[in-house]
Amino acid sequence: MNEAFSYSEIDAYVDRCIAITPEERSFFHSILEPKTIERKQHLLRAGEICRYEYYVISGCLRSYYLDEKGNEVNIMFPVEDWWLGDLVSFTYNIPSSLYIEAMEDSILWMINQENKELLFEKVPAFERMFRLMIQRSLAAIQNRLYATIAKTAEQRYQEFMEKYPAIPQRIPQHHIASYLGITPEFLSKIRRKLAS
Amino acid sequence: MNEAFSYSEIDAYVDRCIAITPEERSFFHSILEPKTIERKQHLLRAGEICRYEYYVISGCLRSYYLDEKGNEVNIMFPVEDWWLGDLVSFTYNIPSSLYIEAMEDSILWMINQENKELLFEKVPAFERMFRLMIQRSLAAIQNRLYATIAKTAEQRYQEFMEKYPAIPQRIPQHHIASYLGITPEFLSKIRRKLAS
DNA sequence: CGCGACGTTGATTTGCCTCAACGATTGTGG
DNA sequence: CCACAATCGTTGAGGCAAATCAACGTCGCG
Numbered sequence: 001m002n003e004a005f006s007y008s009e010i011d012a013y014v015d016r017c018i019a020i021t022p023e024e025r026s027f028f029h030s031i032l033e034p035k036t037i038e039r040k041q042h043l044l045r046a047g048e049i050c051r052y053e054y055y056v057i058s059g060c061l062r063s064y065y066l067d068e069k070g071n072e073v074n075i076m077f078p079v080e081d082w083w084l085g086d087l088v089s090f091t092y093n094i095p096s097s098l099y100i101e102a103m104e105d106s107i108l109w110m111i112n113q114e115n116k117e118l119l120f121e122k123v124p125a126f127e128r129m130f131r132l133m134i135q136r137s138l139a140a141i142q143n144r145l146y147a148t149i150a151k152t153a154e155q156r157y158q159e160f161m162e163k164y165p166a167i168p169q170r171i172p173q174h175h176i177a178s179y180l181g182i183t184p185e186f187l188s189k190i191r192r193k194l195a196s
Numbered sequence: 197m198n199e200a201f202s203y204s205e206i207d208a209y210v211d212r213c214i215a216i217t218p219e220e221r222s223f224f225h226s227i228l229e230p231k232t233i234e235r236k237q238h239l240l241r242a243g244e245i246c247r248y249e250y251y252v253i254s255g256c257l258r259s260y261y262l263d264e265k266g267n268e269v270n271i272m273f274p275v276e277d278w279w280l281g282d283l284v285s286f287t288y289n290i291p292s293s294l295y296i297e298a299m300e301d302s303i304l305w306m307i308n309q310e311n312k313e314l315l316f317e318k319v320p321a322f323e324r325m326f327r328l329m330i331q332r333s334l335a336a337i338q339n340r341l342y343a344t345i346a347k348t349a350e351q352r353y354q355e356f357m358e359k360y361p362a363i364p365q366r367i368p369q370h371h372i373a374s375y376l377g378i379t380p381e382f383l384s385k386i387r388r389k390l391a392s
Numbered sequence: 393c394g395c396g397a398c399g400t401t402g403a404t405t406t407g408c409c410t411c412a413a414c415g416a417t418t419g420t421g422g
Numbered sequence: 423c424c425a426c427a428a429t430c431g432t433t434g435a436g437g438c439a440a441a442t443c444a445a446c447g448t449c450g451c452g
Contacts, residue, residue: 067346075342088335124320131327138334139284145341146271149377150263153440172398181345186440188400349408368430382408384432 004107005034009081010055017129024123031115035108037061043100043108050089050096052110056082059106060170064178065097074179077103077167083133103171153182154190200303201230206251209277213325220319227311231304233257239296239304246285246292248306252278255302256366260374261293270375273299273360273367279329299367349378350386 007029014020014028035054037043044050046065056078063075063084075098078084089096090113111119120127147156157180161168168176174184182190203225210216210224231250233239240246242261252274259271259280271294274280285292286309307315316323343352353376357364364372370380378386 065342067342071346073342073346075338087331091331120324124323127320127323127327128316131323131330134327134330134334135283135287138330138337141334141337141341142271145337145344146261146263146269148341148344150267150269174398183441184399185401185442189440192400370430379409380431381410381433385408388432 004036004057005109006057007032009057010109013055013081014129017132018125020123020125024125027122028119028126031111031119032109033111035110037102037106037108039102039105041102043102044086044096045099046097047095048089049093050086050098052112053083053085053087053090053116054078055109055111056080056084057107057109059102059108060104061100061102061106062171062175063098063100065099072099072178073181074175077164077171077175077179079167079170087134148181153180153186154194156180157187157190158194200232200253201305202253203228205253205277206305209251210325213328214321216319216321220321223318224315224322227307227315228305229307231306233298233302233304235298235301237298239298240282240292241295242293243291244285245289246282246294248308249279249281249283249286249312250274251305251307252276252280253303253305255298255304256300257296257298257302258367258371259294259296261295268295268374269377270371273363273371273375275363275366283330344377349376349382350390352376353383353386354390 010032011025014025020028033052035052037059043054043061044063058080060077060079061084062077063086064072065075067073076084084100086096086098086100088094089098093113116130147159151159160176160180173187177184177187180187206228207221210221216224229248231248233255239250239257240259254276256273256275257280258273259282260268261271263269272280280296282292282294282296284290285294289309312326343355347355353372356372356376369383373380373383376383
């Protein structure tokens with residue numbers, strides 16, 4: 001394992017959620033597996049079972065699915081200090097409907113189902129950490145749903161730019177349009193309008 | 197406490213998620229508080245802190261928020277065997293942005309923040325049960341978001357009818373329209389089209 | 393250089409909203 | 423038990439947000 005795989009980021013993440021002993025931390029470290037992925041490569045494809053949950057040390061990815069017309073619909077753009085994976089596929093061992101593609105060369109920690117269970121048994125506090133993580137995801141996706149239902153594309157775009165000002169530098173605009181639930185052409189028109 | 201407050205439904209719910217001992221079950225029962233609410237009464241209003249999580253023994257409710265124009269936007273229609281509450285408000289003790297109204301006279305179990313923590317300490321398996329519950333909520337709301345982004349109102353209505361065929365008998369149509377993110381008038385037109 | 397990926401622009405179409413009006417049903421007080 | 427209001431669903435005309443389609447300019451890169 002090379003030195004790009006530092007525990008410091010993920011340790012800081014853990015410390016923000018729960019308090020653990022040095023021994024518990026060591027055990028946690030022991031079940032983390034390193035993973036690197038190059039730009040344009042896929043971490044997961046629809047139909048595969050998602051065997052891991054991933055923590056992003058560095059890099060940028062996108063998760064998406066294909067709608068019935070075959071259009072890619074972007075779900076999220078995980079960057080540094082985010083967790084990602086297909087929780088449903090991972091938990092129930094069923095084929096995923098998601099694709100995950102690296103948008104930049106990325107460095108990740110990964111943890112498999114069996115070891116995650118083991119971790120929960122040995123250190124129940126981690127059950128809490130993951131519950132808190134899911135809870136935050138739930139809150140975030142709820143807000144996104146309400147925005148999609150009740151707000152215009154222009155408002156959603158402005159909120160996206162406020163919330164994730166760094167993402168547009170790393171992700172092509174047409175992918176952001178897809179995330180917002182609009183066409184690239186329409187996003188372009190929104191930007192023109194806002195610029196004037 | 198009268199006999200309408202039966203443990204059998206919630207016990208069955210627990211048993212579907214985790215295995216516990218009779219003593220653990222007794223402790224769980226000891227922290228449940230009974231609650232009845234009449235049709236048209238509110239269980240929660242925006243601005244209040246959500247002090248409880250609720251399990252529905254019987255009845256039907258709706259949770260909604262007000263968008264910036266003051267329109268009610270329905271979020272879910274909890275019925276028998278569902279959990280509800282405002283997780284964000286409950287967890288972080290911040291004012292809720294949700295309203296919860298009973299659509300029928302309803303019978304609930306409720307559990308407060310302090311006792312929930314106590315439960316997690318005494319019986320860690322419950323941390324798992326709540327994690328699984330949140331996980332299912334997350335999966336459900338994700339699907340709803342993707343449907344809202346990528347599908348037409350007609351498709352969403354048909355999926356709603358397949359998934360919750362019993363709800364339309366209990367909830368007025370204009371509330372279902374709001375849940376689907378469309379106007380009552382447009383839902384009416386969709387129904388006319390589908391009927392022919 | 394030439395090709396593919398990306399963003400922009402304009403013309404046209406469509407999904408859904410707004411507003412206004414109108415029955416049908418339910419509920420409620422006199 | 424009736425009268426009346428409130429609630430709920432429907433219908434139609436018109437309008438707007440956003441999609442579709444097609445064309446074009448730019449940039450980075452093999």
